[in-house]
Amino acid sequence: MTHSSITVLGAGSWGTALSLILAKKGHEVKLWMRNQEQYEEMNRQRENTKYLPGTQLHENIKLYVDIEKAVKGTDVVLLTISSQAVRGVLKNIRSIITREQIIVNAAKGLEANTLLRISQVVEEELGSHPFAVLSGPSHAEEVSKDIPTTVVVAAYERSVAECIQDLFMSSYFRVYTNPDVIGVELGGALKNVIAFGAGISDGLGYGDNAKAALMTRGIREIARLGSAMGGKLETFAGLTGIGDLIVTCTSMHSRNRRAGILTGQGKSLEETLSEIGMVVEGIKTTKAAFELAKQYQIEMPITEEIYSILYKDIPPRVAVSNLMSRDRTHEIEDIVDAEKINW
Numbered sequence: 001m002t003h004s005s006i007t008v009l010g011a012g013s014w015g016t017a018l019s020l021i022l023a024k025k026g027h028e029v030k031l032w033m034r035n036q037e038q039y040e041e042m043n044r045q046r047e048n049t050k051y052l053p054g055t056q057l058h059e060n061i062k063l064y065v066d067i068e069k070a071v072k073g074t075d076v077v078l079l080t081i082s083s084q085a086v087r088g089v090l091k092n093i094r095s096i097i098t099r100e101q102i103i104v105n106a107a108k109g110l111e112a113n114t115l116l117r118i119s120q121v122v123e124e125e126l127g128s129h130p131f132a133v134l135s136g137p138s139h140a141e142e143v144s145k146d147i148p149t150t151v152v153v154a155a156y157e158r159s160v161a162e163c164i165q166d167l168f169m170s171s172y173f174r175v176y177t178n179p180d181v182i183g184v185e186l187g188g189a190l191k192n193v194i195a196f197g198a199g200i201s202d203g204l205g206y207g208d209n210a211k212a213a214l215m216t217r218g219i220r221e222i223a224r225l226g227s228a229m230g231g232k233l234e235t236f237a238g239l240t241g242i243g244d245l246i247v248t249c250t251s252m253h254s255r256n257r258r259a260g261i262l263t264g265q266g267k268s269l270e271e272t273l274s275e276i277g278m279v280v281e282g283i284k285t286t287k288a289a290f291e292l293a294k295q296y297q298i299e300m301p302i303t304e305e306i307y308s309i310l311y312k313d314i315p316p317r318v319a320v321s322n323l324m325s326r327d328r329t330h331e332i333e334d335i336v337d338a339e340k341i342n343w
């Protein structure tokens with residue numbers, strides 16, 4: 001196996017877990033963080049006590065606060081900061097990064113003020129650049145314990161997708177490829193909205209029926225908007241769509257779901273975010289998805305109600321009642337013309 005050097009931008013839970021996979025495979029990892037205190041603490045403890053406690057950092061992981069030193073000369077640059085931070089970080093590396101370095105995005109969100117996918121943000125900031133996106137059902141807490149996990153990598157060029165597939169593949173981390181960059185990006189971002197909703201349902205004390213309803217109707221919303229925006233329907237039935245939806249709607253590791261639970265229990269958004277203390281991508285992505293639904297004229301009732309809870313202070317129970325009292329409809333009428341169905 002040839003060994004590569006990889007820059008990981010963002011030492012949160014995901015950046016640390018992905019660094020561990022790569023380091024254990026013998027790659028040289030340069031893990032960058034912006035915070036000097038975190039850098040000193042992590043260097044001392046060889047552990048990310050804030051974002052991923054309980055896992056020792058592998059010796060192949062070197063820590064950096066100087067972004068120039070972290071980015072210079074590596075083969076791959078992995079983005080593991082929150083989606084809203086990506087543009088700012090890219091601006092800082094614009095004059096350092098070269099076209100030989102593949103950018104891999106692992107953040108799952110949409111840029112709130114522009115409604116752009118991360119690949120579009122990369123293109124705006126760096127122009128045409130080799131790019132891949134890594135997504136799928138993969139909680140950092142489990143990956144860092146070598147628990148079997150599957151993900152998908154999408155890129156415009158097959159060689160780039162396969163290069164990143166080979167980079168990450170291990171005995172416990174299985175990587176599939178997919179040419180559908182738009183679908184993989186949107187699946188990963190939009191599932192956070194539904195996971196937040198699933199959490200609200202749990203916080204209200206509802207049961208498994210309500211959760212199953214949200215997940216099933218939720219994936220339809222994701223697929224409707226995602227395909228209107230250029231993603232392939234099959235992608236949303238895969239790891240980035242239904243796969244990630246299952247894991248985030250059901251796992252207590254999910255920050256989106258946990259934030260939803262606190263919201264359903266009546267906590268304010270401020271209280272919720274301070275209690276979670278980590279990035280909750282679904283909050284900003286809900287707003288972006290709501291606006292995109294309007295732009296593409298796509299019906300997304302669950303997303304609209306979650307938007308109302310978050311941005312119009314509608315009580316969660318009222319939002320549920322709004323969903324349950326919608327006009328009767330056919331289950332698949334948005335895909336098949338109801339008049340043409342053979343009863």
Ligand SMILES: NC(=O)C1=CN([C@@H]2O[C@H](COP(=O)(O)OP(=O)(O)OC[C@H]3O[C@@H](n4cnc5c(N)ncnc54)[C@H](OP(=O)(O)O)[C@@H]3O)[C@@H](O)[C@H]2O)C=CC1
Nearest residue numbers: 011012013014035051080081082085107108139140278279
């Ligand atoms: N955790 C997981 O299991 C998974 C997460 N993801 C995705 O990965 C992305 C990161 O999530 P995760 O690691 O969990 O988040 P965390 O909350 O654990 O960490 C976020 C990291 O981003 C850094 N950051 C935030 N803003 C900036 C900025 N402006 N400049 C530089 N660094 C910044 C934080 O640094 P600081 O401490 O200085 O604020 C921190 O290191 C998200 O998009 C998430 O959806 C995807 C799959 C799995």
Ligand SMILES: O=C(CO)COP(=O)(O)O
Nearest residue numbers: 136137138139254255256
């Ligand atoms: O995307 C994830 C797992 O696949 C992480 O989800 P959360 O951000 O909700 O924790």
